[in-house]
Amino acid sequence: MKLTVCFSGLSPDPWVQGLQQAFPQAAVSAWAPGAAPADHAIVWAPPQQFIDEQLGLQTLFNIGAGVDALLQLKLPPSLKVVRLDDAGMSVQMAEYVCHAVIRHFREFDGYDADTQAGKWSYRKPRSRADFAVGVMGLGVLGERVAKALAVFDFPVNGYSRSPKDLPGVRCFSGAQSLPDFLQATRVLVNLMPLTPETENILNKDTLAQLQAGGYLINVARGKHLVEEDLIVLIDSGHLSGAMLDVFRTEPLPLTHPFWHHPKITVTPHTSARTLREESIAQIVGKIQALQLGQAINGVVDAQRGY
Template identity: 45%
Template sequence: MTLLYTSDPERGRIWREIFAAEASDIGFFDASQPHDPATIRYLAAWAPSAELIAGLPNLEILFSIGAGIDQFDMNALPPHIRVVRMIEPGIAAGMVEYATMAALALHRNLIDYREAQKDARWAPIKLKSAGERRIGVMGLGNLGQAVLKALAPFGFPLSGWSRSPRAMEGVTCHAGEAALPDFLAACDILICLLPLTDETRGILCRKTLSLLPRGAALVNVGRGGHLVEQDLLSLLDEAHLSGAVLDVTDPEPLPADHPFWAHPRIILTPHVASMTRADSAARALIANIRRHQAGAPIEGEVARGRGY
């Protein structure tokens, strides 16, 4: 039972200490340490090379060190290797904080007040109650559900959309492509938390974003590949959309001359909405390895055919 870790060295140091103290029966190696590739059953990595995978003949599980798995070339992975995304409390907590911040900033017209401040204008905007501002979340996995639960106490009417049917108390849930127009038409603030797959790439485009009510706003905390950038810019400039909070882009980082940097209706952050906490992630990984040893279902395992 040996794990190979190939990511950030500082996180690797913390993981090694936790494995030694709490799971000493599981061998832990990072890429700098001599190890026998034939003994490696588990790999924890962000974007492992095909050469690395090919050099681990007994690899059984590839663990992502983050919540996403779109950085993996799934077609290049041997079919017997199971893929698991990271589910740990720090990721959900960070996403809840960021999505709540973004939704409240848009709800309370922070973009308008930022622009007024630049111009030294004292320009109060009539307050709209939370009960009058509808928020919808695309993607009803662990993160989407956590965000909706956090927003519920404010009194926003809440809805959600996913590929397959879900149910949440206090949330109007929609499922499937046919339900997407009705979902979008009822979103004054749209939060994207979808996984990035072939089916969801480019889903935030003129066709879909135009279905939002005039004056609606977007929060993208999924992946940059979900968004067709020029379509967003056009809809902002046409005033169909009133603003956007973007934590993910394609590419990352953006080039210095990209129009997102200076656009007055965009708040841009450098993919910081949610970060894996080293200590809780190590313990989540140990728990999943224990599940595998016991023949129990693994938390966060990806259905290879769906991509999430």
């Protein structure tokens, strides 16, 4: 069996070594143009040339949670695209989002500004009952985030395409319920997959439906957000701010207004990083299951986009 690793912008060497150690009966190598076809591939943003040359490839294992970049390529109908189920990303995402929500709720940005100015300040405690958090997207990451937020006694709403039932979470599903979900939410966490239907879903019409003083946390994809609309809604006072980890252009250009807006916090796409050892163990396990003719989790439905 042959495995190939094809990454754009990342060194494949640690993955080749790790896969070879975890799966010694396979031949593992990094892809180069003209390389012999493999049976399975581990990829991140591969070029179309890779797909075109890898005739007979059975499976594409994507090392990130989102597969939107892969689905933009011309893929053979028989090629199976598989995403990671978790591999350590969900706990990282829960940490990031809980930090962002609590920082906003407890007004720590304001305290930081005061202490830097040498001011000993006091703010009236807020009521959690007034800070309903809405998690938009209840996949593996979204479900873990919703459960983590509920531990802090925030009212938690969840929105998904198909119905979900999560203890402690008020669940909404389907396009017809999106307005109700937004109107019941003060802090919005976006964890939707990026598809043609969800691109630009965070716009002036949807964000304006959040409760007054709403706050946005975007940890999914930059293309979900209409950036100009966010700035207008913050400057108008309807939204109180945002914490953003993903952007339409990455790295975020130095001239972008997000860098300097006083009510927007920027982080460099670091909310949930792929953990190599956990990912390799999961990928090897899935390949072994496929060898035995067993079904595996994470197979992407190209029509749905996730």
